[in-house]
Amino acid sequence: MKLLTTIFIIICLSLLGIIFMSVLQPQHLYGIEYNVRVINGFTNNSSLPLVIWCSSGDGGDMGGRALQEGDDFSWSLKTNLWGSTNFLCTMKWDAARKRFDAFSVGRDSRRCYDPFRKCSWLVKEDGFYFSNDEVNWKKDFSWF
Template identity: 35%
Template sequence: MGNFKGVALQLLLVFSLFHLSFAKINWFYNYHIHIRNDLPLLNSPPDQPNLYLHCRSKNRDIGEKPMLKGQDYTWDTKINFLHTTLFFCNARWVDRKRMSFDAFTVGRDEQRCLHYHNSCMWSVREDGIYFSQNNATWEYSYRW
């Protein structure tokens, strides 16, 4: 019986350490990725999409979305077990420019997107793509 207590204590210690290591990794958080079309209309009619976004990861294709000015492209994700979650997007500004960018990557976004309701917010603008973690201050991140 004494040996059982020792084994149980060891198992409890291992479980506690295992649980603490999981607590540091945000596997259980649901991250919300938002990409807003803030491009000027220029020669585009207001009822025609002026931006096309296609976002995906290695295992999940979110799909292509034609976007009108002011529209939001949104999806949720969790961090995978291997801690390698990455979503990238191809953006096409109709008759103007194309580019690819990382919309969510664990190393860069795991902590910074936790501050405002677990959201990563992006704004596609005339000079490039901006990031915000609070929907108030915007950081220039990608150039066309």
């Protein structure tokens, strides 16, 4: 009888945990898809590409790309059950080098959610600009 009661309590607590997660953070539970795009926004740098190398926190290496002026690198992702989805990119341009989270579920699940589930980055000489609609850009951080 004690075993059945213990199993019942464990099942109830598990169900409450799932309900709690689905109410507070449904995007973590259901695997919402997002699109990430990194754009070379430099001007007059045709001879020197922006080099980008990205990988996911789950160990997926997406390899490197050399982006000429106006080129972009984009991918789609789905958030995982644990809410730990993360994509880290290393950017290199001339002597400048910067590592940044191109997507971090804790930071981006809300700001990229509406209306298109899009996280876009415009990389320029003075820093990294973020947009979720590619119309309104806001500088998030500088190279240094």
